[in-house]
Amino acid sequence: MTPRVVNITPLLNPYKHLRQVLLPLYFIIPVAYMIDRTQNLEKVVEALPSCRNKDTKDIKVENCVGFIRIPLSLASPLTIHGKSKRTVYGPLATVEPTLVTSCSRGCKAFQAIGGIKVEALSEGLSRAPVFTFRTVDDALRFYHHVPTLQSSFNASVEKTSRYARLVEVAPHVIGRTVHVKFRYTCGATAGQNMVTIATYRACQDFLTSTASKDLGITDFQIEGQFSSDKKLSWGNVKDPRGVEVIAWGSLSDSVCQAILGCDITRLRSVISKFEDDPKLSVSSIACPGFLTNCGFRVVGTAPILSGGIVLDSYVIF
Known part of the structure; x- marks a missing residue:
């Protein structure tokens, strides 16, 4: 049957430059809905303080216009043995079939042998401002001077x-620039904004002091990408950006065959392909789903995923 054709040109006003548009009737509702949403969005954007006002210094959260729903799945249960014993359920903000299946089967396999053990090793969050100097000699002079500044930085x-x-300040020279890595602990918070504000205040207090006047500093910026913010980096394995955690457990050949559908030799062969590159690790796929569910912004998950899987084989007699 030939679909009924309807003129929707009136719906396109005020877009009068468009020629007459003819669409099947079943397109009317979706098109009209999208046009209405577009017009409403234009009104919302025009009303935003960042767009309406020239002065934006008092805006705390910019251009937040709503929220979206995200699908949710569960990988569980899994018993965790640490300072306490607890059975947990891992929510994943995805319905991607193989990802959810892989996580669920992994939990089931480790649960069959009693769960896994975990321990938190260290904690830290960094920001690495960069100072530029007239000469390499000036940069080196500042490099040797940085350790004496930690107490004044800490006061700021x-x-x-x-x-x-502030736990540590560590300078690194690259040509005429010195990257100073500030490492913090931030209590129970993630702390990205906290350490940015703290580092900026410490550096500004130093730059306006008499101690900085004769050092030959020609430029300063709050981050020179030495802290590996929002990206995978082996630097975040050496100095964790967040909490460094080790988790370990043992799988038997019988459990692997019954639950994972392969023997232990094949499992080791497959996972060993990912050992040398954290970007290929399964954690880089699964963790964003878990962290998004916890309210963590997706763009900030990369540095948290710096790590990997280490396999070892042994026989229990």
Whole structure:
């Protein structure tokens, strides 16, 4: 049957430059709905303070216009043995079949042998401002001077936060620039904004002090990408950006065959392909789904995923 054709040109106003448009009737509702949403969105954008006002310094959260729903799946249960014993259920913000299946089967396999063990090793969050100098000699002079500045940096940091604690400042010279890596602990918070504000305050207090006047500093910026923010990096394996955690467990050949559908030799062969490159690790696929469910922004998951899987074989007599 030939579909009925309807003129929807009136729906396109105020887009009068468009010629007459003829579409099947079953397109009318979707097209009209999209046009209405577009017009409403234009009104919303025009009303945003960042678009309406020239002065934007008082805006705290910019251009937030709503929220979206994300599908949710579960990988569970899994018993965790750490400082306490607890059975947990892992929510994943995805319905991607093989991802959810892989995580669920992994949990089931480890649960069959009693769960896994975990331990938190260290904690830290970094920001690495970069200072530029007239000459390499000036850069080296500042490099040797940085360790003496930690107490004054720490005093500035404590003015900005009740929770941020400056643990270490470590300078690194690259040509006429010195990248100073500030490493913090941030209490129970993730702390990305906290350490940015604290580092900026510490650096500004230093740059406006008399101690900086004769050092030959010609430029400063709050981050020179030395902290590996929002990206995978072996640097985040050496100095964790967040909490460094080790988790381990044992799988028997019988469990692998019954639950995973392969023997232990084949499993080791497959996973060993990912050992040398964290970008290929299954954690880089699964963790964004887990962290998104916890409210963590997806663009910030990359540095958290720096790590890998280490396999070992042994026989229990």
